[in-house]
Amino acid sequence: MNRRNLLRAFGGAAIAATSGGAVYAAGRARTPAQLAQRAAAPPPSTITAPVRRGGLANQLTLTGVFEHSVVVDVPGPRSVAGATRLIVTRTPPKVGQRIDPGGLLAEVSGRPVIAMTGSFPAYRDLRPGSSGPDVAQLRRALGPLYGTPPGAEFTARVASDVRRLYHALGYSPIETGVGPAVPMGEMAFLPSLPARVTAIRARIGMDAEGPLVRVGAGPVRVAAPVDDAARGALSGDVGVRFGTGPLKGATTRLLEIRDVDTGPQGPGRADAIFAVDAAPGATDLTAAQEVVLGAGRTVADAWIIPVAALWTARDGSVAVTTVDGDRRRDVPVKVLVSVRGEAAVDGDLAADDEVLVGVR
Numbered sequence: 001m002n003r004r005n006l007l008r009a010f011g012g013a014a015i016a017a018t019s020g021g022a023v024y025a026a027g028r029a030r031t032p033a034q035l036a037q038r039a040a041a042p043p044p045s046t047i048t049a050p051v052r053r054g055g056l057a058n059q060l061t062l063t064g065v066f067e068h069s070v071v072v073d074v075p076g077p078r079s080v081a082g083a084t085r086l087i088v089t090r091t092p093p094k095v096g097q098r099i100d101p102g103g104l105l106a107e108v109s110g111r112p113v114i115a116m117t118g119s120f121p122a123y124r125d126l127r128p129g130s131s132g133p134d135v136a137q138l139r140r141a142l143g144p145l146y147g148t149p150p151g152a153e154f155t156a157r158v159a160s161d162v163r164r165l166y167h168a169l170g171y172s173p174i175e176t177g178v179g180p181a182v183p184m185g186e187m188a189f190l191p192s193l194p195a196r197v198t199a200i201r202a203r204i205g206m207d208a209e210g211p212l213v214r215v216g217a218g219p220v221r222v223a224a225p226v227d228d229a230a231r232g233a234l235s236g237d238v239g240v241r242f243g244t245g246p247l248k249g250a251t252t253r254l255l256e257i258r259d260v261d262t263g264p265q266g267p268g269r270a271d272a273i274f275a276v277d278a279a280p281g282a283t284d285l286t287a288a289q290e291v292v293l294g295a296g297r298t299v300a301d302a303w304i305i306p307v308a309a310l311w312t313a314r315d316g317s318v319a320v321t322t323v324d325g326d327r328r329r330d331v332p333v334k335v336l337v338s339v340r341g342e343a344a345v346d347g348d349l350a351a352d353d354e355v356l357v358g359v360r
Contacts, residue, residue: 114169226272
Protein backbone atom coordinates (compact mmCIF):
# COMPACT_ATOMS: atom_id res chain seq x y z
CA MET A 1 0.00 0.00 0.00
CA ASN A 2 1.41 3.43 -0.99
CA ARG A 3 1.53 6.41 1.34
CA ARG A 4 -1.64 8.04 -0.04
CA ASN A 5 -3.73 4.91 0.32
CA LEU A 6 -2.37 4.35 3.84
CA LEU A 7 -3.45 7.85 4.92
CA ARG A 8 -6.91 7.27 3.43
CA ALA A 9 -7.34 4.01 5.35
CA PHE A 10 -6.20 5.57 8.61
CA GLY A 11 -8.50 8.56 8.18
CA GLY A 12 -11.51 6.34 7.47
CA ALA A 13 -10.91 4.28 10.58
CA ALA A 14 -10.59 7.41 12.69
CA ILE A 15 -13.87 8.83 11.34
CA ALA A 16 -15.65 5.53 11.99
CA ALA A 17 -14.36 5.41 15.55
CA THR A 18 -15.39 9.01 16.18
CA SER A 19 -18.86 8.40 14.75
CA GLY A 20 -19.34 5.28 16.91
CA GLY A 21 -18.37 7.21 20.04
CA ALA A 22 -20.82 9.96 19.15
CA VAL A 23 -23.63 7.46 18.69
CA TYR A 24 -22.79 5.80 22.03
CA ALA A 25 -22.67 9.16 23.81
CA ALA A 26 -26.00 10.15 22.29
CA GLY A 27 -27.50 6.89 23.48
CA ARG A 28 -26.31 7.59 27.05
CA ALA A 29 -27.39 11.23 27.21
CA ARG A 30 -30.36 12.16 29.47
CA THR A 31 -32.15 15.44 30.01
CA PRO A 32 -32.86 16.58 33.59
CA ALA A 33 -36.54 15.71 33.08
CA GLN A 34 -35.66 12.23 31.86
CA LEU A 35 -33.35 11.66 34.82
CA ALA A 36 -36.05 12.81 37.27
CA GLN A 37 -38.62 10.55 35.65
CA ARG A 38 -36.26 7.61 35.87
CA ALA A 39 -35.59 8.24 39.59
CA ALA A 40 -39.27 8.57 40.52
CA ALA A 41 -41.22 5.65 42.05
CA PRO A 42 -43.32 3.55 39.65
CA PRO A 43 -47.04 4.33 39.56
CA PRO A 44 -49.01 2.59 42.34
CA SER A 45 -50.75 -0.70 41.63
CA THR A 46 -53.73 -2.12 43.50
CA ILE A 47 -53.71 -5.43 45.39
CA THR A 48 -57.01 -7.29 45.29
CA ALA A 49 -58.41 -10.60 46.51
CA PRO A 50 -61.34 -12.62 45.20
CA VAL A 51 -64.62 -12.93 47.09
CA ARG A 52 -65.76 -16.48 47.75
CA ARG A 53 -68.87 -18.07 49.18
CA GLY A 54 -68.50 -20.53 52.03
CA GLY A 55 -68.40 -21.11 55.78
CA LEU A 56 -66.07 -19.89 58.50
CA ALA A 57 -65.60 -21.16 62.04
CA ASN A 58 -64.35 -18.77 64.68
CA GLN A 59 -62.37 -21.32 66.60
CA LEU A 60 -58.84 -22.32 67.50
CA THR A 61 -57.66 -25.91 67.76
CA LEU A 62 -55.00 -26.89 70.28
CA THR A 63 -53.26 -30.26 70.48
CA GLY A 64 -52.66 -31.57 73.97
CA VAL A 65 -51.60 -34.65 75.88
CA PHE A 66 -53.10 -36.43 78.86
CA GLU A 67 -51.48 -35.96 82.24
CA HIS A 68 -52.25 -36.72 85.85
CA SER A 69 -52.52 -34.11 88.57
CA VAL A 70 -49.85 -36.00 90.55
CA VAL A 71 -46.68 -37.16 88.79
CA VAL A 72 -43.93 -39.04 90.66
CA ASP A 73 -40.58 -40.43 89.52
CA VAL A 74 -39.91 -43.58 91.54
CA PRO A 75 -36.20 -43.92 92.40
CA GLY A 76 -34.30 -47.16 92.60
CA PRO A 77 -33.14 -48.53 95.96
CA ARG A 78 -29.75 -47.48 97.31
CA SER A 79 -28.97 -51.00 98.44
CA VAL A 80 -30.37 -54.51 98.06
CA ALA A 81 -29.71 -57.29 100.56
CA GLY A 82 -27.18 -59.78 99.19
CA ALA A 83 -26.54 -57.81 95.96
CA THR A 84 -23.13 -56.38 95.05
CA ARG A 85 -24.55 -54.46 92.07
CA LEU A 86 -27.91 -52.78 91.57
CA ILE A 87 -29.34 -53.92 88.22
CA VAL A 88 -32.87 -53.54 86.88
CA THR A 89 -34.20 -57.08 86.48
CA ARG A 90 -37.88 -56.31 85.81
CA THR A 91 -39.98 -53.30 84.76
CA PRO A 92 -43.71 -52.71 84.23
CA PRO A 93 -44.81 -54.25 80.92
CA LYS A 94 -45.96 -51.02 79.24
CA VAL A 95 -46.83 -47.37 79.56
CA GLY A 96 -50.44 -46.94 80.64
CA GLN A 97 -50.45 -49.93 83.00
CA ARG A 98 -52.55 -49.40 86.11
CA ILE A 99 -50.73 -49.70 89.42
CA ASP A 100 -52.89 -50.56 92.42
CA PRO A 101 -51.88 -50.42 96.11
CA GLY A 102 -49.50 -53.29 96.74
CA GLY A 103 -48.65 -53.51 93.02
CA LEU A 104 -45.21 -54.19 91.60
CA LEU A 105 -43.47 -51.16 90.09
CA ALA A 106 -40.13 -52.74 89.19
CA GLU A 107 -37.55 -55.26 90.33
CA VAL A 108 -33.92 -54.48 91.16
CA SER A 109 -31.36 -57.24 91.60
CA GLY A 110 -34.17 -59.72 92.14
CA ARG A 111 -35.99 -57.69 94.82
CA PRO A 112 -39.36 -55.93 94.37
CA VAL A 113 -40.20 -52.23 94.46
CA ILE A 114 -43.79 -52.16 95.78
CA ALA A 115 -46.27 -49.29 95.34
CA MET A 116 -47.97 -48.26 98.60
CA THR A 117 -50.09 -45.26 99.52
CA GLY A 118 -48.31 -42.71 101.67
CA SER A 119 -47.53 -39.02 102.00
CA PHE A 120 -43.75 -39.23 102.51
CA PRO A 121 -40.98 -41.57 101.29
CA ALA A 122 -39.43 -44.33 103.38
CA TYR A 123 -36.26 -43.23 105.13
CA ARG A 124 -35.15 -46.38 107.04
CA ASP A 125 -35.61 -50.14 107.17
CA LEU A 126 -38.51 -51.33 109.31
CA ARG A 127 -38.76 -54.56 111.34
CA PRO A 128 -40.69 -55.94 114.30
CA GLY A 129 -40.11 -53.63 117.24
CA SER A 130 -39.80 -50.48 115.13
CA SER A 131 -42.15 -47.62 115.93
CA GLY A 132 -42.84 -44.12 114.67
CA PRO A 133 -44.76 -42.20 111.99
CA ASP A 134 -43.26 -44.28 109.18
CA VAL A 135 -44.59 -47.46 110.82
CA ALA A 136 -47.98 -45.74 111.15
CA GLN A 137 -47.85 -44.95 107.43
CA LEU A 138 -47.04 -48.59 106.61
CA ARG A 139 -49.99 -49.78 108.71
CA ARG A 140 -52.35 -47.29 107.02
CA ALA A 141 -51.17 -48.58 103.62
CA LEU A 142 -51.67 -52.23 104.63
CA GLY A 143 -55.11 -51.56 106.11
CA PRO A 144 -57.16 -51.49 102.86
CA LEU A 145 -55.37 -54.64 101.66
CA TYR A 146 -55.45 -56.86 104.74
CA GLY A 147 -57.42 -55.02 107.41
CA THR A 148 -54.29 -54.04 109.34
CA PRO A 149 -55.40 -51.91 112.31
CA PRO A 150 -53.93 -48.40 112.71
CA GLY A 151 -51.07 -47.80 115.09
CA ALA A 152 -47.40 -46.81 115.24
CA GLU A 153 -45.84 -50.14 116.34
CA PHE A 154 -44.45 -52.92 114.12
CA THR A 155 -46.40 -55.73 115.79
CA ALA A 156 -46.81 -59.43 115.04
CA ARG A 157 -49.97 -58.58 113.08
CA VAL A 158 -48.00 -56.15 110.93
CA ALA A 159 -45.35 -58.83 110.37
CA SER A 160 -48.02 -61.29 109.23
CA ASP A 161 -49.54 -58.79 106.81
CA VAL A 162 -46.12 -57.86 105.39
CA ARG A 163 -45.52 -61.55 104.60
CA ARG A 164 -48.91 -61.70 102.83
CA LEU A 165 -47.98 -58.64 100.77
CA TYR A 166 -44.70 -60.14 99.55
CA HIS A 167 -46.14 -63.60 98.90
CA ALA A 168 -48.98 -62.08 96.81
CA LEU A 169 -46.34 -60.69 94.44
CA GLY A 170 -44.34 -63.91 94.31
CA TYR A 171 -41.52 -62.86 96.64
CA SER A 172 -40.39 -63.80 100.11
CA PRO A 173 -39.69 -61.04 102.61
CA ILE A 174 -36.22 -60.67 104.04
CA GLU A 175 -36.35 -62.38 107.41
CA THR A 176 -34.43 -61.17 110.43
CA GLY A 177 -34.03 -62.70 113.89
CA VAL A 178 -37.24 -60.97 114.98
CA GLY A 179 -39.34 -61.33 111.85
CA PRO A 180 -39.73 -59.93 108.34
CA ALA A 181 -38.02 -56.67 107.50
CA VAL A 182 -39.27 -53.99 105.12
CA PRO A 183 -36.14 -52.56 103.48
CA MET A 184 -36.34 -48.85 102.73
CA GLY A 185 -35.83 -49.32 98.98
CA GLU A 186 -38.55 -51.95 98.58
CA MET A 187 -41.50 -49.66 99.39
CA ALA A 188 -42.39 -46.74 97.11
CA PHE A 189 -44.94 -44.57 98.94
CA LEU A 190 -47.05 -42.56 96.50
CA PRO A 191 -49.54 -39.83 97.48
CA SER A 192 -52.38 -41.33 95.45
CA LEU A 193 -53.22 -44.81 94.20
CA PRO A 194 -54.27 -46.35 91.90
CA ALA A 195 -51.85 -44.77 89.44
CA ARG A 196 -50.78 -45.33 85.85
CA VAL A 197 -47.32 -45.80 84.39
CA THR A 198 -46.62 -42.73 82.24
CA ALA A 199 -42.97 -43.44 81.41
CA ILE A 200 -40.46 -46.24 81.96
CA ARG A 201 -37.15 -44.64 82.87
CA ALA A 202 -34.99 -47.75 83.26
CA ARG A 203 -34.59 -50.87 81.14
CA ILE A 204 -33.77 -54.42 82.10
CA GLY A 205 -30.01 -54.80 82.52
CA MET A 206 -29.40 -51.12 83.26
CA ASP A 207 -27.91 -49.83 86.49
CA ALA A 208 -30.68 -48.80 88.88
CA GLU A 209 -29.01 -45.55 89.89
CA GLY A 210 -31.71 -43.15 88.63
CA PRO A 211 -35.51 -43.10 88.45
CA LEU A 212 -37.01 -46.45 87.54
CA VAL A 213 -40.48 -45.46 86.44
CA ARG A 214 -42.72 -42.39 86.28
CA VAL A 215 -46.29 -42.79 87.47
CA GLY A 216 -49.26 -40.45 87.35
CA ALA A 217 -52.07 -40.42 89.87
CA GLY A 218 -55.06 -38.30 90.73
CA PRO A 219 -57.51 -36.77 88.23
CA VAL A 220 -56.64 -36.93 84.54
CA ARG A 221 -56.31 -33.60 82.68
CA VAL A 222 -55.30 -32.48 79.19
CA ALA A 223 -52.35 -30.11 78.85
CA ALA A 224 -52.02 -28.14 75.59
CA PRO A 225 -49.37 -25.52 74.69
CA VAL A 226 -50.88 -22.07 74.08
CA ASP A 227 -49.69 -18.94 72.27
CA ASP A 228 -50.88 -15.34 72.68
CA ALA A 229 -53.88 -15.88 70.39
CA ALA A 230 -55.08 -18.86 72.39
CA ARG A 231 -54.49 -17.01 75.67
CA GLY A 232 -56.65 -14.17 74.38
CA ALA A 233 -59.42 -16.53 73.31
CA LEU A 234 -59.40 -18.30 76.69
CA SER A 235 -59.61 -15.01 78.57
CA GLY A 236 -63.13 -14.42 77.22
CA ASP A 237 -66.40 -16.32 77.35
CA VAL A 238 -65.48 -19.02 74.86
CA GLY A 239 -66.94 -22.49 74.50
CA VAL A 240 -64.48 -25.37 74.81
CA ARG A 241 -64.86 -28.97 73.76
CA PHE A 242 -62.62 -31.89 72.89
CA GLY A 243 -61.95 -32.52 69.21
CA THR A 244 -60.12 -35.41 67.55
CA GLY A 245 -58.83 -37.87 70.14
CA PRO A 246 -60.05 -40.39 72.73
CA LEU A 247 -62.53 -37.87 74.23
CA LYS A 248 -63.89 -36.46 70.95
CA GLY A 249 -67.12 -34.51 71.45
CA ALA A 250 -66.94 -34.31 75.25
CA THR A 251 -67.21 -30.89 76.86
CA THR A 252 -64.46 -29.53 79.06
CA ARG A 253 -63.39 -26.36 80.88
CA LEU A 254 -60.18 -24.48 81.50
CA LEU A 255 -58.59 -25.21 84.89
CA GLU A 256 -55.52 -23.00 84.65
CA ILE A 257 -52.82 -21.62 82.38
CA ARG A 258 -49.51 -22.90 83.69
CA ASP A 259 -46.13 -21.38 82.86
CA VAL A 260 -43.60 -24.04 81.87
CA ASP A 261 -40.00 -23.72 83.01
CA THR A 262 -37.85 -24.35 79.92
CA GLY A 263 -34.58 -23.30 81.56
CA PRO A 264 -32.50 -20.14 81.07
CA GLN A 265 -31.76 -20.96 77.43
CA GLY A 266 -35.27 -22.01 76.43
CA PRO A 267 -38.10 -19.81 75.16
CA GLY A 268 -40.98 -19.05 77.48
CA ARG A 269 -43.93 -21.39 77.12
CA ALA A 270 -47.29 -21.96 78.76
CA ASP A 271 -49.75 -24.85 78.90
CA ALA A 272 -53.51 -24.59 79.22
CA ILE A 273 -54.87 -27.32 81.52
CA PHE A 274 -58.35 -28.64 80.70
CA ALA A 275 -60.59 -30.78 82.89
CA VAL A 276 -61.57 -34.32 81.98
CA ASP A 277 -65.01 -34.76 83.50
CA ALA A 278 -65.75 -38.12 81.90
CA ALA A 279 -63.81 -41.00 83.45
CA PRO A 280 -61.19 -42.10 80.86
CA GLY A 281 -61.60 -45.78 81.78
CA ALA A 282 -59.70 -47.76 79.15
CA THR A 283 -58.91 -44.59 77.18
CA ASP A 284 -55.48 -44.60 75.55
CA LEU A 285 -53.82 -41.90 77.64
CA THR A 286 -50.76 -41.94 75.37
CA ALA A 287 -52.79 -40.59 72.41
CA ALA A 288 -52.97 -36.91 71.44
CA GLN A 289 -56.15 -34.99 72.23
CA GLU A 290 -57.39 -31.91 70.38
CA VAL A 291 -59.10 -29.07 72.24
CA VAL A 292 -61.40 -26.80 70.20
CA LEU A 293 -61.87 -23.22 71.42
CA GLY A 294 -64.89 -21.29 70.23
CA ALA A 295 -67.03 -24.36 69.68
CA GLY A 296 -70.32 -23.50 67.96
CA ARG A 297 -69.36 -19.97 66.84
CA THR A 298 -69.51 -20.66 63.11
CA VAL A 299 -71.08 -19.23 59.92
CA ALA A 300 -72.17 -21.82 57.40
CA ASP A 301 -72.85 -19.66 54.30
CA ALA A 302 -71.53 -16.14 53.76
CA TRP A 303 -69.15 -14.04 51.66
CA ILE A 304 -65.57 -14.78 52.75
CA ILE A 305 -63.00 -11.99 52.30
CA PRO A 306 -59.62 -11.05 53.82
CA VAL A 307 -59.86 -8.97 56.99
CA ALA A 308 -57.46 -6.52 55.30
CA ALA A 309 -60.25 -5.58 52.85
CA LEU A 310 -62.45 -4.12 55.61
CA TRP A 311 -62.43 -0.40 56.36
CA THR A 312 -64.51 1.86 58.60
CA ALA A 313 -66.45 4.85 57.31
CA ARG A 314 -66.87 8.13 59.21
CA ASP A 315 -70.29 7.08 60.48
CA GLY A 316 -68.79 3.92 62.00
CA SER A 317 -70.14 1.53 59.39
CA VAL A 318 -67.87 -1.12 57.87
CA ALA A 319 -67.36 -1.46 54.14
CA VAL A 320 -65.20 -2.97 51.42
CA THR A 321 -64.18 -1.60 48.04
CA THR A 322 -64.65 -3.69 44.93
CA VAL A 323 -62.34 -3.20 41.95
CA ASP A 324 -63.30 -3.81 38.32
CA GLY A 325 -60.61 -2.39 36.05
CA ASP A 326 -60.61 1.36 36.70
CA ARG A 327 -63.99 1.27 38.41
CA ARG A 328 -64.33 1.09 42.18
CA ARG A 329 -67.42 0.63 44.35
CA ASP A 330 -67.75 1.00 48.11
CA VAL A 331 -70.01 -1.71 49.56
CA PRO A 332 -71.28 -1.60 53.17
CA VAL A 333 -71.04 -5.01 54.84
CA LYS A 334 -71.90 -6.62 58.15
CA VAL A 335 -69.13 -8.70 59.72
CA LEU A 336 -70.54 -11.98 60.98
CA VAL A 337 -67.35 -13.58 62.28
CA SER A 338 -63.61 -13.23 61.71
CA VAL A 339 -60.73 -15.59 62.43
CA ARG A 340 -57.11 -15.98 61.37
CA GLY A 341 -57.15 -13.17 58.76
CA GLU A 342 -60.49 -14.01 57.15
CA ALA A 343 -63.96 -12.54 57.70
CA ALA A 344 -67.44 -13.81 56.89
CA VAL A 345 -69.61 -10.87 55.84
CA ASP A 346 -73.12 -10.09 54.61
CA GLY A 347 -73.41 -7.46 51.85
CA ASP A 348 -74.10 -6.69 48.18
CA LEU A 349 -71.24 -8.75 46.78
CA ALA A 350 -70.94 -11.32 44.01
CA ALA A 351 -68.78 -14.40 43.51
CA ASP A 352 -66.73 -12.75 40.74
CA ASP A 353 -65.98 -9.57 42.72
CA GLU A 354 -62.45 -8.54 43.60
CA VAL A 355 -62.01 -6.53 46.80
CA LEU A 356 -59.23 -4.02 47.45
CA VAL A 357 -56.82 -5.11 50.15
CA GLY A 358 -53.92 -2.70 49.56
CA VAL A 359 -51.86 -0.57 47.22
CA ARG A 360 -48.33 -1.44 46.18
